[in-house]
């Protein structure tokens with residue numbers, strides 16, 4: 001049993017309370033490898049932002065949960081080495097799908113876990129989430145629950161259609177489970193293909209597809225039922241068109257990849273939404289940078305020569321999200 005506090009990590013409680021009060025959101029960036037982790041921590045340190053490093057089930061299978069945990073422990077020391085005296089870094093399990101998985105993360109030193117029972121019948125979701133909360137809270141580990149289903153197809157997160165969160169369920173769910181934050185469904189989805197072109201209209205100025213707006217009325221309904229309760233938005237990548245174009249220019253084939261407009265995320269970040277999950281955008285930044293090197297320098301075969309530029313591109317992206325979209329810069333407690 002390892003307690004996250006001994007690793008220098010923090011849970012989400014304080015940072016969420018400050019984020020709601022201050023009208024900004026904490027970035028939750030997924031990581032699977034060293035370059036992503038370095039880029040996230042460099043960006044968080046340079047902007048003085050709290051940050052959530054999150055690990056999906058797919059990431060655990062890819063990189064090994066123990067290694068990822070030691071990397072997060074290393075991240076705290078890395079941040080300090082870069083001059084951040086009191087970094088606020090959360091190690092979070094993304095989309096935990098069983099009590100056993102959540103327990104194993106708590107026992108290994110994670111400071112926060114998500115139990116995603118959103119696909120289960122309501123009462124089963126309540127019971128599973130309640131059990132995870134009961135276990136995690138013994139160690140002061142915070143728990144994210146979910147109500148409503150996001151559409152999108154990923155390795156471990158898969159649903160054909162979304163179902164918006166029902167505001168009339170949120171008080172019952174949070175009081176019965178005791179969860180610390182609630183992920184909701186208001187029209188975001190996972191991956192780089194969040195909307196079908198036929199759902200969008202064309203912006204005459206840019207010729208780009210503009211997706212339908214998020215269901216802010218559902219978010220308002222949730223906030224009315226649960227004033228001041230921390231809300232989480234999954235599926236919040238914007239799918240920057242410059243990365244899509246760059247990937248296609250250098251031999252990739254991404255067609256009609258569409259994300260959430262940044263203006264909508266800015267609006268969400270100012271509300272009770274205090275955690276915004278971003279994964280796909282960093283995949284796009286990394287892929288675009290690597291493809292560019294492969295095409296422009298075909299003789300290059302030292303991985304540092306393409307993973308280095310990929311790391312720089314991801315850092316640029318993370319800093320942009322923190323400063324220009326979520327507003328979590330300069331928000332460390334000390």
Ligand code: G3H
Pocket residue numbers: 030056057058059094095154155156157190191279280
């Ligand atoms: O929510 C999904 C995250 O983007 C993680 O995706 O399961 O492919 O690691 P993954």
Ligand code: 13P
Pocket residue numbers: 030094095189190191192233234235236237238277278279280281
């Ligand atoms: P994106 O696929 O939009 O980056 O969402 C990531 C996410 O929600 C991780 O839980």
Ligand code: ZN
Pocket residue numbers: 094095157190234235277
């Ligand atoms: Zn998610």
